[in-house]
Amino acid sequence: MCGLRIRVEGGTAVDVRGNAEDVWSRGHICPKGATLGHLHDDPDRLRLPMVRTPDGGFREVDWPEAYDEVERLLRPVLAEHGARAMTVYVGNPVAHNLGLATYIGALVGMAGAAGMPAYYSPGTVDQWPLNVVSALLFGGMWNAPIPDLSRTDYLMVLGANPAVSQGSMLSAPDVVGSLAAIRRRGGKVVVVDPRRTETAARASAWVPIRPGTDALLLFALLRALVEGGAISEAPHLKGKVLGLEEAIALSEPFSPERVSAATGVDAGTIRSLAAELAAADRPVLYSRIGLCTQEFGTLATWLVFVLNVALGSVDRLGGALFTKPAVWSPMFMKPPDQTTDRWEFGRFFSRVSGAPEVLGQFPVGCLAEEIDTPGDGQIRALICVAGNPVVSAPGSRRLDEALPRLDVMICVDNWLNETTRHADVILPGLSPLERAHADDLYWMYATASCVKWSEPVFAERPDRPGEWELLLRLAGAALGTPVPDVDVAAMDDLYVQGLVATACATEGTPLTGRDAAAAFASLEGRGPERLVDLGIRLGPWGDDLGVRPGGLTLADVRRHPDGLWLADLDEGRLDDAVTTPSGCIELIHPQIVDDIPRLAARLDRESPPLVLTSRRHLRSNNSWMHNVPALMRGRERCTLLVHPDDARDLGLSDATSATVETDGGSVDVVVQVSAEMMPGVVSLPHGWGHGRPGTMLAVANAHPGVNANVLNPVGVVDVPSSTHVVNGVPCRVRPRSS
Ligand SMILES: Nc1nc2c(c(=O)[nH]1)N[C@H]1C(S)=C(S)[C@@H](COP(=O)(O)OP(=O)(O)OC[C@H]3O[C@@H](n4cnc5c(=O)[nH]c(N)nc54)[C@H](O)[C@@H]3O)O[C@H]1N2
Numbered sequence: 122m123c124g125l126r127i128r129v130e131g132g133t134a135v136d137v138r139g140n141a142e143d144v145w146s147r148g149h150i151c152p153k154g155a156t157l158g159h160l161h162d163d164p165d166r167l168r169l170p171m172v173r174t175p176d177g178g179f180r181e182v183d184w185p186e187a188y189d190e191v192e193r194l195l196r197p198v199l200a201e202h203g204a205r206a207m208t209v210y211v212g213n214p215v216a217h218n219l220g221l222a223t224y225i226g227a228l229v230g231m232a233g234a235a236g237m238p239a240y241y242s243p244g245t246v247d248q249w250p251l252n253v254v255s256a257l258l259f260g261g262m263w264n265a266p267i268p269d270l271s272r273t274d275y276l277m278v279l280g281a282n283p284a285v286s287q288g289s290m291l292s293a294p295d296v297v298g299s300l301a302a303i304r305r306r307g308g309k310v311v312v313v314d315p316r317r318t319e320t321a322a323r324a325s326a327w328v329p330i331r332p333g334t335d336a337l338l339l340f341a342l343l344r345a346l347v348e349g350g351a352i353s354e355a356p357h358l359k360g361k362v363l364g365l366e367e368a369i370a371l372s373e374p375f376s377p378e379r380v381s382a383a384t385g386v387d388a389g390t391i392r393s394l395a396a397e398l399a400a401a402d403r404p405v406l407y408s409r410i411g412l413c414t415q416e417f418g419t420l421a422t423w424l425v426f427v428l429n430v431a432l433g434s435v436d437r438l439g440g441a442l443f444t445k446p447a448v449w450s451p452m453f454m455k456p457p458d459q460t461t462d463r464w465e466f467g468r469f470f471s472r473v474s475g476a477p478e479v480l481g482q483f484p485v486g487c488l489a490e491e492i493d494t495p496g497d498g499q500i501r502a503l504i505c506v507a508g509n510p511v512v513s514a515p516g517s518r519r520l521d522e523a524l525p526r527l528d529v530m531i532c533v534d535n536w537l538n539e540t541t542r543h544a545d546v547i548l549p550g551l552s553p554l555e556r557a558h559a560d561d562l563y564w565m566y567a568t569a570s571c572v573k574w575s576e577p578v579f580a581e582r583p584d585r586p587g588e589w590e591l592l593l594r595l596a597g598a599a600l601g602t603p604v605p606d607v608d609v610a611a612m613d614d615l616y617v618q619g620l621v622a623t624a625c626a627t628e629g630t631p632l633t634g635r636d637a638a639a640a641f642a643s644l645e646g647r648g649p650e651r652l653v654d655l656g657i658r659l660g661p662w663g664d665d666l667g668v669r670p671g672g673l674t675l676a677d678v679r680r681h682p683d684g685l686w687l688a689d690l691d692e693g694r695l696d697d698a699v700t701t702p703s704g705c706i707e708l709i710h711p712q713i714v715d716d717i718p719r720l721a722a723r724l725d726r727e728s729p730p731l732v733l734t735s736r737r738h739l740r741s742n743n744s745w746m747h748n749v750p751a752l753m754r755g756r757e758r759c760t761l762l763v764h765p766d767d768a769r770d771l772g773l774s775d776a777t778s779a780t781v782e783t784d785g786g787s788v789d790v791v792v793q794v795s796a797e798m799m800p801g802v803v804s805l806p807h808g809w810g811h812g813r814p815g816t817m818l819a820v821a822n823a824h825p826g827v828n829a830n831v832l833n834p835v836g837v838v839d840v841p842s843s844t845h846v847v848n849g850v851p852c853r854v855r856p857r858s859s
């Protein structure tokens with residue numbers, strides 16, 4: 122989302138820097154953004170399709186040969202077992218790649234129509250609890266209010282490290298700068314995290330917490346606020362919230378004194394945090410992945426919003442505000458398989474371990490067993506789009522062993538890495554400089570309403586398909602057309618016609634009740650451009666497909682390479698933003714309340730002596746930017762952070778090797794003794810474990826690190842959301858025996 126200035130000389134991007142004129146980012150840029158030129162030039166980046174050879178290696182082929190090979194391998198599976206035997210893995214870069222983001226719905230939707238039962242994504246090691254809570258409380262799975270960073274005077278950050286991640290499900294141009302500004306204007310930033318993170322180091326206070334116990338802390342904060350008489354119905358929320366009284370009643374068993382042993386936060390600290398929240402003019406809580414991928418991810422995430430409601434902070438300046446994205450997205454609609462008024466989860470179960478679907482997915486850790494367990498419904502064909510689950514999914518060792526047993530694995534990916542080395546065919550996309558760019562998902566969480574479009578830096582290559590075309594081709598194949606024969610343009614029309622027709626037939630969209638054929642006919646162009654144009658025109662500033670002359674279209678936006686800044690966030694948006702059946706924020710749901718006894722049982726359970734957590738780094742993006750030399754300089758980053766007291770007790774010393782063991786597996790890793798950890802908690806970054814045979818990542822393989830997900834067991838999940846627990850996993854650490 123950061124605006125870039127890219128200087129090109131002789132066909133090379135010689136300089137990439139922040140664009141000071143950009144209406145959104147005003148010159149801000151992170152170390153990752155500056156490397157787009159390196160990604161483009163990376164000699165290991167795939168430019169041609171790769172096909173597996175009988176000796177287990179790969180050879181480059183041209184596109185027609187690649188399509189023939191996909192057809193040769195995929196068709197027998199579909200013919201014999203149907204689409205039931207296939208699945209799709211939707212990796213994280215799908216969300217920040219325009220072509221993939223706009224067309225992944227075509228592949229997943231059409232394969233689903235052909236009979237594919239479920240698909241997989243890292244959502245279930247990421248934000249699934251937030252999606253569940255957003256759906257239930259606010260009506261849409263991508264619809265949650267974000268902290269108003271520029272006006273709050275008290276920000277509590279739980280389980281997020283925006284100084285590194287730059288904010289997650291919270292898009293702001295310069296989060297570190299925003300946090301500093303809160304403090305400069307006399308406000309406070311409090312970070313709740315088992316590690317004194319880069320964010321905590323810049324905050325007013327750090328509150329260490331035992332991993333997985335935030336729901337207890339948050340319930341206790343609610344209790345203390347209620348007992349202190351600090352909760353009264355905010356006038357602007359009157360008649361707009363259902364269930365606050367019940368939520369307060371549910372907090373009864375969780376007094377500060379009662380939760381203090383389990384959380385490791387003493388009752389006095391909890392009471393003074395509550396007093397600070399009560400005294401602040403514009404307090405707001407914000408949480409992310411550390412509160413999602415933990416034992417009580419849904420309850421913890423839910424309680425963040427319960428507290429924001431109880432404090433009167435929702436929909437109020439300086440509190441938690443609903444955004445107003447300039448571009449309408451099909452993602453704003455309920456998934457088409459959610460057919461009733463209420464959100465329903467657990468409508469079907471995974472074949473092997475009986476995991477319930479949540480929002481159409483099973484926990485990603487189930488993928489391996491669905492592939493390697495014979496029987497009716499076994500997965501035999503996998504299409505992996507921009508994902509590296511061998512590194513990113515819990516239980517990764519089993520997945521690494523299962524993938525070679527597939528009848529066919531097709532990857533849409535730009536590198537030959539830990540996952541794609543198992544593919545039969547790899548179909549590469551274009552480089553970030555060879556394709557147009559616009560964001561959609563991330564504007565839904567942005568601190569301002571802006572719209573931008575970036576043209577490709579280097580001309581699109583007529584000899585190479587865009588990734589969106591690859592997805593449509595694979596979708597056509599799932600529907601029965603031989604891969605080489607798929608008419609991509611016709612598929613594109615079919616998909617967009619379907620989207621438009623769905624929007625016309627769905628309540629509460631900008632197209633509700635309108636004529637689908639006429640709406641479709643008013644669109645121009647093809648591919649991602651047509652869909653972005655549709656979104657801009659249907660957005661709040663758009664021309665409404667001609668109904669509002671003078672309103673925005675993509676053509677207007679293209680005339681503003683520095684972007685168009687449309688509005689600040691504002692309050693008073695509840696009626697627009699909340700799409701629950703009642704039109705109110707609905708706090709109470711069986712999916713949530715039924716999980717509270719499980720939380721209560723945690724109170725008297727003894728805490729394990731040592732638990733494992735995850736972390737991220739600034740010069741890294743999950744598993745896939747380790748091949749950029751400029752990001753890999755400096756000291757080794759894949760280290761196990763251990764508190765000095767634990768190191769002493771365990772006989773570990775800095776820079777030596779230790780064995781970490783869990784019920785999931787074990788790895789050997791370099792120890793980094795650090796007082797930034799709370800005692801009893803160790804931290805290992807995710808996204809490492811390179812250096813595997815058959816990969817082509819010269820730089821990453823020279824700094825392999827270890828794969829944290831070998832350690833994370835698949836069976837441990839946050840129950841309501843079926844999300845994996847990768848924070849708070851009991852572990853044992855000992856010096857590595859030589
Ligand atoms: N530079 C960079 N930026 C990134 C990424 C990257 O890899 N590198 N990844 C991107 C992606 S895909 C995502 S999803 C976002 C994630 O963005 P964030 O959610 O900000 O992610 P992390 O930096 O992993 O921060 C999670 C924090 O939770 C803490 N934590 C662990 N367990 C608990 C717990 O039980 N309770 C509490 N309170 N805290 C806990 C961890 O110590 C850690 O500090 O970042 C995105 N941005």
Ligand SMILES: Nc1nc2c(c(=O)[nH]1)N[C@H]1C(S)=C(S)[C@@H](COP(=O)(O)OP(=O)(O)OC[C@H]3O[C@@H](n4cnc5c(=O)[nH]c(N)nc54)[C@H](O)[C@@H]3O)O[C@H]1N2
Pocket residue numbers: 211212213214218243246247248410506507508509510512513514515533534535536538540549550551553588735736742743744745807808829830833847
């Ligand atoms: N233990 C632990 N595990 C975690 C997490 C954690 O905090 N702890 N975090 C989880 C989170 S939040 C996430 S999002 C996931 C990430 O999980 P994944 O999405 O599976 O993994 P990434 O590392 O993002 O891998 C991205 C893949 O996309 C490819 N790629 C990059 N750019 C492009 C492109 O432009 N086009 C195409 N076609 N391919 C491209 C890369 O080569 C790589 O194969 O990991 C999750 N796993």
Ligand SMILES: [Mo]
Pocket residue numbers: 213243247
């Ligand atoms: Mo993520």
